[in-house]
Amino acid sequence: MALIKRLYNWLDLRIGAKEIVEQELTGYLLPRNINEWYSLGSVLLVIFTLQVVTGLLLLVYYVPDAEKAFKSVTYIMNELPYGWLIRLCHAVGSNMMVAVLIMHMLSTLFMKSYKSPRELNWLTGFLLFTLVQGISLTGYLLPWSQLSFWATTVATNSAAAIPVVGPYLVEFLRGSKLVGPATLGRFFALHVGVIPAVIAGLIGAHLFCLKRTGISTPPFGDQVETGSHWNPEHYRYESHPGGIPFFPNYALQDLTSIGVYFAVFLAVVFFAPNLLFTPDAFIPANAFQTPAHIKPEWYFLANYQTLKIFPSELLGLSVQAAAMTFLALLPFIDRSPERNPFKRPLFLVCFFGGFLLWVGLSVWGHYS
Amino acid sequence: MENNGRRKFLGVCLAGASAAAAAAAVYPVFRYLAPRSDQQGSNKVEFAESDLPAGEAKFFEYAGSSAVLVKTSAGAVVALSAVCTHLGCIVQWEKDKQDFLCPCHAGRYTPDGTVVSGPPPRPLAKIPVSVANGKITVG
Ligand code: HEM
Numbered sequence A: 001m002a003l004i005k006r007l008y009n010w011l012d013l014r015i016g017a018k019e020i021v022e023q024e025l026t027g028y029l030l031p032r033n034i035n036e037w038y039s040l041g042s043v044l045l046v047i048f049t050l051q052v053v054t055g056l057l058l059l060v061y062y063v064p065d066a067e068k069a070f071k072s073v074t075y076i077m078n079e080l081p082y083g084w085l086i087r088l089c090h091a092v093g094s095n096m097m098v099a100v101l102i103m104h105m106l107s108t109l110f111m112k113s114y115k116s117p118r119e120l121n122w123l124t125g126f127l128l129f130t131l132v133q134g135i136s137l138t139g140y141l142l143p144w145s146q147l148s149f150w151a152t153t154v155a156t157n158s159a160a161a162i163p164v165v166g167p168y169l170v171e172f173l174r175g176s177k178l179v180g181p182a183t184l185g186r187f188f189a190l191h192v193g194v195i196p197a198v199i200a201g202l203i204g205a206h207l208f209c210l211k212r213t214g215i216s217t218p219p220f221g222d223q224v225e226t227g228s229h230w231n232p233e234h235y236r237y238e239s240h241p242g243g244i245p246f247f248p249n250y251a252l253q254d255l256t257s258i259g260v261y262f263a264v265f266l267a268v269v270f271f272a273p274n275l276l277f278t279p280d281a282f283i284p285a286n287a288f289q290t291p292a293h294i295k296p297e298w299y300f301l302a303n304y305q306t307l308k309i310f311p312s313e314l315l316g317l318s319v320q321a322a323a324m325t326f327l328a329l330l331p332f333i334d335r336s337p338e339r340n341p342f343k344r345p346l347f348l349v350c351f352f353g354g355f356l357l358w359v360g361l362s363v364w365g366h367y368s
Numbered sequence B: 001m002e003n004n005g006r007r008k009f010l011g012v013c014l015a016g017a018s019a020a021a022a023a024a025a026v027y028p029v030f031r032y033l034a035p036r037s038d039q040q041g042s043n044k045v046e047f048a049e050s051d052l053p054a055g056e057a058k059f060f061e062y063a064g065s066s067a068v069l070v071k072t073s074a075g076a077v078v079a080l081s082a083v084c085t086h087l088g089c090i091v092q093w094e095k096d097k098q099d100f101l102c103p104c105h106a107g108r109y110t111p112d113g114t115v116v117s118g119p120p121p122r123p124l125a126k127i128p129v130s131v132a133n134g135k136i137t138v139g
């Protein structure tokens, strides 16, 4: 202990460590009525870090070549010590990341923290959401199994419904007329190089906005002003005098949430490792044999079902594009300063109605 | 004071649990990255004696490393590690001079691995070898 204190003093004399701790940790005050949902961002940071670490470890043995990819993944799973653990952490982690991302999005949506002055927080977050979907889609192809191959065929094919450029766009995405070795090359580059870098940059932007704006006050409880006291004429940092310190109080909540996350995540890894894999995931890709039931991953099931229920694919695609654009631009559409959802009945109906619609479409997609 | 004791106890528990969790994460990663012992080639290699004329050398993989088999012009069969004892380059057989030259820093060895000149501190390591019924068995 004494040694740590001395080291801390030594650092402080050189880089002013105590000042930073005072400013960013013990003196960083959060609203008194802050709740658990505000810790999901930290959980996401942990998940992203874990994805990067396990991804780099997989890169040590994975071979991005159509002839060898499946074999290298099988080797990692069956022969390397703890290869199964690394791979499952990466595969399960990607699904968990989407799930936690959706929860984080729903909570900021419900508490209406996307409103002025936090539009940029919402926009960068929304971009992160689409990029995480993109990194999952490109990563799905890499094992080069029947499942990856045909899921990618179906997913890329939906772009063909776009008028005029559609068919060319599909070919461009795939790098060839059909999914093949050229597709693996570009998806690999996107998955391990391009998208992670952009995600890391956007996380930086997301946190920067948060830092400059200050954390929002949850719109519930008594001592709270629910309307946003933001004045559109001047930049103002939303501070919380008399609030609770981030360290140790909220850091403990962050740690608790991370602990709960790990309990769920590791339960899947250890006790339900095949949750995500259908039998087609264990058969190498065969370009001449389409398996019977090709379904996308759970978080794309609603999109998949939407495409199926509309008589024309173009219509189905347009509806989804419209819904995504609406969500992305929500802070500019919903402009009332009232942030308490219980004082916005129409919002409440849309929120729960929209969520149930998404769940319903996903379940329908699963069983259709 | 009692309170302080409890604080200390919980602190120690927390540190212990964190150390255990860290070990549980590091050990699999270490095992995953560690070189695999079962990949290092078989421990016995056989050649037909007719494959190795007198005055020639044959390089091959042995126990995960490089080895060389020489038949001296006198007809003796020798098996040596081909790893130079100086800084680990692989020695080359010079048929015209009937010796080994290490191209890295010009270390020279006789066909039975003794250092002739240059920086190598030790002779090339010998590998057991036997010749019977027209077969050379290394290892
Ligand atoms: C890689 C993905 C993401 C990471 C790592 C991340 C991280 C964070 C962190 C650490 C915070 C501060 C603590 C908190 O309120 O949770 C935060 C806040 C926020 N995030 Fe995200 N986020 C991600 C994606 C998203 C998405 C998809 C959205 C919505 C479209 C979003 C919207 C917001 C908003 C509006 C806030 C401000 C909350 C407030 O001030 O009350 N984020 N994010």
Ligand code: FES
Residues within 6 Å of the ligand: B084, B085, B086, B087, B088, B089, B102, B103, B104, B105, B106, B107, B118, B119, B120
């Ligand atoms: S490594 Fe062979 S002489 Fe230096």
